[in-house]
Amino acid sequence: MSISHIEHIGIAVKNLDDTIKYYEQILGLKCYNIEEVKDQKVKTAFFKVGQTKIELLESTDPEGPIGKFLEKKGEGIHHIAFAVKGIEDQLQQSEGKGVQLIDKTPRKGAEGLDIAFLHPKSTFGVLTEFCEDKNQ
Ligand code: ZN
Helix, strand or coil: CCEEEEEEEEEEECCHHHHHHHHHHHCCCCEEEEEEEHHHCEEEEEEEECCEEEEEEEECCCCCHHHHHHHHHCCEEEEEEEEECCHHHHHHHHHHCCCCECCCCCEECHHHCEEEEECHHHCCCCCEEEEECCCC
16 A cells, blocks of 8 residues: 555535634635535535645535535544555555445546545545545
């Protein structure tokens, strides 16, 4: 496995604007990107903390993955994303070791990254994302 760092932490929120205010005015971080990922039915806002990002996720559809998460669990940490090299190989290796994959092949996430999720049933309760920046 070749993980270099935590790329981001995904946090599900009810209201992006209210939450951005907290991160900016209380924590003093700067939101540098807001992006809608139609595919995932979310609007995202990004903050940098060193090499790691905070990704706020607001649902655009109650039937989408974040909509359902908020309904079931409320606001809070939704997933952790590791930066990997060779995402296809990492997925194959994980599956080979018995991990259940949500995405068998990577798809496009926010910021043009290739992303794929591992099922929390196989990762001790933490929805785990692999991501790779192939433009780097
Ligand atoms: Zn993510």
